[in-house]
Amino acid sequence: MEQVVANGLYLGAQYALVALGLTLIFGLMNVLNFAHGQMYVLGGFITYAVYGQLGLPFVVAVIASGITLAIIGGFMERFLFRTVIRRSHREESTMLLAAATAFFFDAVILLIFGEKQRGVPKIVKGVFNDFGIILPYDRILVGLLAGAIILGFILFMKYTKPGRAMRALAQDRMAAQLMGVEVNRYTMIGFALGAMLAGFVGGLLATITGINSGIGGPISIKAFMMIMIGGAGVVSGAIAGGFILGMMESVGLTVLRQYGDVTYLVIFAALMVFLSIRPNGLMGKPWG
């Protein structure tokens, strides 16, 4: 059972980090970024190229992934989403745009990095094996790094000027604008930050799970599930959603294994019941 809990916590940390960027963009702009998974994939491939192919240090590679995705995210907000939001009053326009960018990224990534699964050398060798828990040291390190990034993100949102501005925007865009918050500037920063988180997690997990060009869509779907559980647009909700999903998956795959692949069936069924009772998820929107 200790192993199951450890697996769940590790998965949860991964998932929470994936969901954070998505929920940030949703909270700020009401945009469901279908390309979030593809951003994760791109981040993974940048780490693969920088660390795996060029042989530069892993930290440099992950930072390169984060910065590249931040720049891409900033451009996407400035030249795509801002334009569409200004010109269209229909919410589905941004969804269609997000879906189009997801397909675009899929095609570009496949073209540049090919169809094969890619992996990079382990950053730390060895396996922790005690107290009934087996966990490779690289997973422990990545789990801790994920936790540190989540903590850093929370502190950033809580105590810095851009963080406060973004929270204000998420709570009430009009009121924040009237109070002097530069809406365009902080929306772009928020989108870039969300994309950067996707880049970071893609880079971090490239060393554990590798990366391949076709996994963007499934990653996005899982991230949507997490923010549905926790509450869309709420940072603490994304974290809670990530850990809940990770734990449900770990426990389900052990307890329900003799019944075949029913773990996700049970998770989806539970999610449907849960959403019918709490349609805004655990934490609801907006965050405070």
Next chain:
Amino acid sequence: MTQSQMTRRTLLGAVGVFALAAAAGPAAAADAKLKIGFVGVTSGPAAAWGTSNVRSMQTRAAWLNETGGVKIGDKTYEIEIITFDDQKDPKRAVEGMEKMAQEGIHYVVGPNVDDGAAAVRPVAEKNNIIYFPYAFPKELYTKPASNAVLGMIANYQSGPAIYKYLMDKKGVKKVAFVAANESDPLSQRDSGVAAAKALGLEVVADKDVYQNDTRDFTPVLTPIVALKPDLLVLSGVAPANAPLLIRSARELGYEGLISAETAQDAKVLSEGAGDLANGFISVGGASTPEIASDTMKEFVDRYTKMFGEYNDESNTKVYALEYIIETLKANPKAIDNVEEFKKTMDSFSAPNPFLKGDAKLSYVGMTSFGQKRQLAVPMVVNEYKDGAFQTLFVGTVD
């Protein structure tokens, strides 16, 4: 006219001449074009399966065209490969096969998965198309079906041979199976379980499954590793998932053997699992040094030059186009008459250019399907070791 205008015009003229020359190159030797289709998956998580098909076909076609085309009967043909990405969606596969019919194509490689191969059957039969799926459902290849030709070794053919070998040579007694929750891997798991039981092996896990898009397999494998099987079979595992499963199992302390009955790629295993993949057993094709001919080596070189990196799955995927062309050469009437093609399949035999020695290309499948609806590709069982495959043993299918 200024000098820069002249230079530009001269340059454009030169480019035009070169373009015409390039276009006319193969056509000058060929009388006509022979279109061969591909319908399969070249995007998404399983993209590697179809991409290795398409690239093998394109490499071989470019090579044949470069050497003047293919002489079938009195005519020389330039080979043209028409591709369609079905995205592993049966509805798209049907669209793809309909597109091939509209193009007047009679020979199509693919689809890559069971449901796609089953979905295209009515379209192929109605439009006189012979297709070469990489999918295992027996009903596609047994009568009354007659238009599908299995392009590889099925797991119900390779599985028993591998298990028997491992029983005899490595003392395997307990086996566990794990598969993705999709039709192909599940059917491969079920036939693998049946084969293992028939051999007298103890099957300790036969229901464990995972979502194909799983990225972390530790939770999936934790309970299986605790059962301490001698052999862990990754049924129908996609090349993208194999290194992740191997790595998770080894990191959880699993010390037994791991095998798969699907083709894998050594570079992917090396990058994804490193030394942890040593000893992994899978089914391959004909590029291991022990058996590869000079033609196979040149094919690998050309593929690598054309696409930057070789894919070991192409060791098997190289064969379909070769069979189509050689069968048409044997009976030129089959160029637009698939019934003639079917007649030729029963007695067809030609030298196998990809293997050393006097190996032959021929159609097989009598034991499994009751008719010759399978390509005789070598059943090469490989063991991964330090970044490359080594041949463990070579089997045949009749």
